[in-house]
Amino acid sequence: MIEPVALADFFTVFFTAALVILCGGLYALLFAYARVKDTPRLMPLAYLSYAGLAVSALVLAHAAHLFDSAFWTLVVGLMLAGYLVAPHGIWHLCVGTHGDEDHAAPEPESPRLV
């Protein structure tokens, strides 16, 4: 059973839900940029974005009555964990898939305009 959002909390829900995705995107962006440009001083900003995501998710969960149910509490927990580790996992995949890019032979069969 779900408990609908109270009228007074509509804006809170819309705003924090948008912030969850925006902060998630910003976290991923800063995380990847800090790694690709080798600028570790940007990494705290990435985690600050994640902190923004976490706060937004918690406020969203409170306004949407998600903590009233064990299932929805679990969804919030999984979402927080998933968004935290996703950029790390994807980064490793990027490094793995691009690893031998510079050393591999050219691929003549690939169509190119030039």
Place this chain on the structure above:
Amino acid sequence: MTALGVFDSANLNGGQKLAMKYFAVSLALFGAQVLFGVLAGLQYLFPDFLYGVIDFSVNRTLHVNALVVWLLYGFIGGTYWMLEDEADHKVVGLGLGNLIFWVLTLAVVVVVLVYLLVQVGPAEMKSIWLINEGREYIEAPRWADIGIVVAVLVFFFNVVATFAKGRYTGIGGVLVMDLLALAGLYLAGMFYTPNVSVDQFWWWWVIHLWVEATWEVLVGCIMAYMLIVTLGVRRRIVETWLYIEVALMFGSGILGLGHHYFWIGTPQYWLTIGGFFSALEPVPLVAMVVHAVFDSGVHRLKNSNHPALAWTIAQAAGNFFGAGVWGFMHTLPQINLYTHGTQWSASHGHLAFFGAYSTAVIAFFYLAAQKSRGNVWMSGNLAGGWKWKWSMAFLWMGMIGMTMALLIAGYEQSQIERAIEGSSWVGYFTAQAHPWFVQAMKWRQISGYLFSLGYVLLVWDLFTIGKRETRPIAELHAPSAQPA
């Protein structure tokens, strides 16, 4: 190869010639979508406008059906465009493919004429077979449904037979499996049952699973090819990422179907399933952000087609905001109870469709324009380059304006019509008469005009881009190349 900058079909292979026909109809139908959208928007402001001639219901049907069909034409064109390159073999059954193009296009014209001239019929099966099936997005009458299935099967045959006779690449394998799902799912939209809950249950299989599963993968395939062609990204990398994205999209998107089952009479467990998988759906977008930053750092975006790459980047951003941010804002059932079917949905729909799909098809239009003019220069300092930039700016300004206006209208509706008035008829009309709603509709209309201007510029640009260029794109990697 003919003179540089001159449009000549001799520059194209067989599949690409057929693709150009699909692109031409796709571009025309894009215009129809814009036109009927503008007319429908005017009817919000002036309810008597065209009343009894082309009612709002007819305009809206044409607006959304034109959207679905122009994108499908664009996807089919994109597939034929890359087919010979990918399979390293001439398109098998090209004559049949050409015949089906004309049959399908004639059917589309007849369906549009019936929508415009006949519009409605008596409540009997004959109307479903000949006039309108009555289910939004897939209103096409049953005879046209069957024709679409036949056309898609021929298209499927062309693709499978070409790969079978040539070579199967990773992109080709994913594409074939996806087209099978695309054709199969359409059959779910042809059930007819008098039980509206059962009817909606299957209808969403087409609408959601096309848009948030098979279309996503199809666009993934053609964008993978686009990255190889314009940026020179290595095939092995692109294909590995295609597999990862497909896994992420299917992992979250298939059961994300649940967020459409919230309020149609399905069992309550769909609230749980829909909420959970909807929360997962933005994960592929986060993955996309990381990979895009990684790739831009490695490849520095040196590319052979500026407009195509700009629209490809716009696709990534539009997908993130339209599908990700705008979707998640109202996807949890606790809030979706109030927003479902309001202008909020329209706001999300406009930005997500344009961001995720229209952008990809437009990128392909530019790829086609370049090759059809003999692989002309379309990188830095492009002659007449202002047109593609301004058309892109107007299209995006118009789309963002429409999205924000609809967002305001939807927010007002969710509060007044749904939460305060309890979804009653009185609530519906009270919300529609509210100054915030009326003002939002005015701004939506103004934004629609901006978007229309962008469309006109886009058409002008596609017909003229590269015409005055004398440089071949091969100069891009020459030692004295201009900055790209």
